Amino acid sequence: MFNLESFIGKYVTHREKSMFLNDINKNKDELSKKIKGKSVLVIGGAGSIGSSFIKAILPFEPASLVVVDINENALAELTRDLRSTPGMYVPEDYIPYPMDFASPVFEKMFRERGGFDIVGNFSAHKHVRSEKDIHSVEALIQNNVIHAKGLLDLLSEYAPEEYFCVSTDKAANPVNIMGASKRIMEDLIFSYSDRFPVKTARFANVAFSNGSLPAGCLARLSKLQPISAPSDVRRYFVSPEESGQICMLSCMLGENRAIFFPKLKEAQMMTFDAIATALIEEHGYTVLKCDSDAEAIEKSKALKEGSTEYPVHYSISDTSGEKAYEEFVTDTETADMDRFEALGVITGKAIPDQSSVLKLCSDLNSAFEQESTTKAQIVDIMKDYLPNFQHIETGKSLDSKM
Numbered sequence: 551m552f553n554l555e556s557f558i559g560k561y562v563t564h565r566e567k568s569m570f571l572n573d574i575n576k577n578k579d580e581l582s583k584k585i586k587g588k589s590v591l592v593i594g595g596a597g598s599i600g601s602s603f604i605k606a607i608l609p610f611e612p613a614s615l616v617v618v619d620i621n622e623n624a625l626a627e628l629t630r631d632l633r634s635t636p637g638m639y640v641p642e643d644y645i646p647y648p649m650d651f652a653s654p655v656f657e658k659m660f661r662e663r664g665g666f667d668i669v670g671n672f673s674a675h676k677h678v679r680s681e682k683d684i685h686s687v688e689a690l691i692q693n694n695v696i697h698a699k700g701l702l703d704l705l706s707e708y709a710p711e712e713y714f715c716v717s718t719d720k721a722a723n724p725v726n727i728m729g730a731s732k733r734i735m736e737d738l739i740f741s742y743s744d745r746f747p748v749k750t751a752r753f754a755n756v757a758f759s760n761g762s763l764p765a766g767c768l769a770r771l772s773k774l775q776p777i778s779a780p781s782d783v784r785r786y787f788v789s790p791e792e793s794g795q796i797c798m799l800s801c802m803l804g805e806n807r808a809i810f811f812p813k814l815k816e817a818q819m820m821t822f823d824a825i826a827t828a829l830i831e832e833h834g835y836t837v838l839k840c841d842s843d844a845e846a847i848e849k850s851k852a853l854k855e856g857s858t859e860y861p862v863h864y865s866i867s868d869t870s871g872e873k874a875y876e877e878f879v880t881d882t883e884t885a886d887m888d889r890f891e892a893l894g895v896i897t898g899k900a901i902p903d904q905s906s907v908l909k910l911c912s913d914l915n916s917a918f919e920q921e922s923t924t925k926a927q928i929v930d931i932m933k934d935y936l937p938n939f940q941h942i943e944t945g946k947s948l949d950s951k952m
Contacts, residue, residue, distance in 0.1 A: 570799065593701070812894075838861045
């Protein structure tokens with residue numbers, strides 16, 4: 551019987567247990583002090599990382615947990631998962647709300663509760679493929695930047711003890727709009743750091759997270775559909791469990807304006823085609839390499855007739871915004887590599903000029919109000935704020951591929 555957790559450990563992360571266990575065990579008393587008896591709000595908590603964050607903090611027994619997510623079905627499954635896990639602590643005051651954190655009803659709920667001790671924001675457009683045209687770009691920036699500002703303004707009235715907002719490795723020297731939006735988000739939350747402590751984390755791809763290519767490969771297998779993957783894109787990976795743990799450690803143990811990242815070596819990078827091949831072979835098939843999506847689709851018909859040759863199309867990446875490698879720290883940043891066993895921490899980040907960040911938000915909003923605004927103009931506005939933003943535009947999107 552296929553076990554995804556075991557597969558991830560054997561073929562993707564090459565770790566039998568979480569790389570952060572020792573850091574968690576060494577800091578258990580401090581984590582308990584920070585979490586036990588506290589009120590917790592998790593926005594985007596039904597997603598892969600948000601739900602893993604919840605599972606990481608619950609053993610430390612918060613007094614209340616409110617989870618907000620627009621995905622009603624995922625919230626229902628999260629609740630079933632928590633309630634069905636042996637030994638899982640779920641506080642009596644646990645409420646999953648299917649709502650938009652940028653909506654009036656969210657603000658009403660937040661104010662009636664008088665704020666929260668701990669707030670984690672995992673609501674984000676996280677895919678490079680979210681960058682398509684001006685409409686998709688506006689939705690991405692609204693979620694990752696503009697709505698995040700609205701939340702920060704609300705938090706300013708009810709200052710939390712800890713605030714965490716998830717970032718991405720793609721924020722380091724960004725080449726796509728998603729990564730650039732998260733780099734701007736870092737400055738945005740840090741500009742509020744004189745009001746309450748703010749922290750974030752840049753980390754690797756979460757293996758088999760919702761919507762990820764490996765998860766897509768698993769879905770294709772279940773439907774006997776062909777698989778497509780890039781052969782030249784190398785990525786760092788952490789397990790779903792590890793993704794929640796790094797966010798918990800950053801949120802609870804990070805100092806103000808700290809950026810956490812996993813200590814991973816270049817040799818630990820994986821390519822997506824290698825993961826796909828291992829997944830196919832683990833399911834009892836042999837890989838049948840094809841020269842195009844069309845050929846793979848045609849040859850996949852034989853799978854329903856009992857063929858054990860699984861058609862794939864592995865190719866060189868040629869879509870917009872794809873970086874051939876990943877990095878967590880830029881040349882202008884300083885990282886403390888000694889405090890934690892498995893985590894590096896970018897320190898010494900100054901408080902950004904809030905007026906500059908707010909002006910950027912205003913400029914973006916003004917641009918989106920104009921019917922003639924193009925994606926290229928939005929990129930130019932972002933480049934004015936982020937001079938190192940080297941946008942890779944090929945005119946092709948992942949949505950044009952299998």
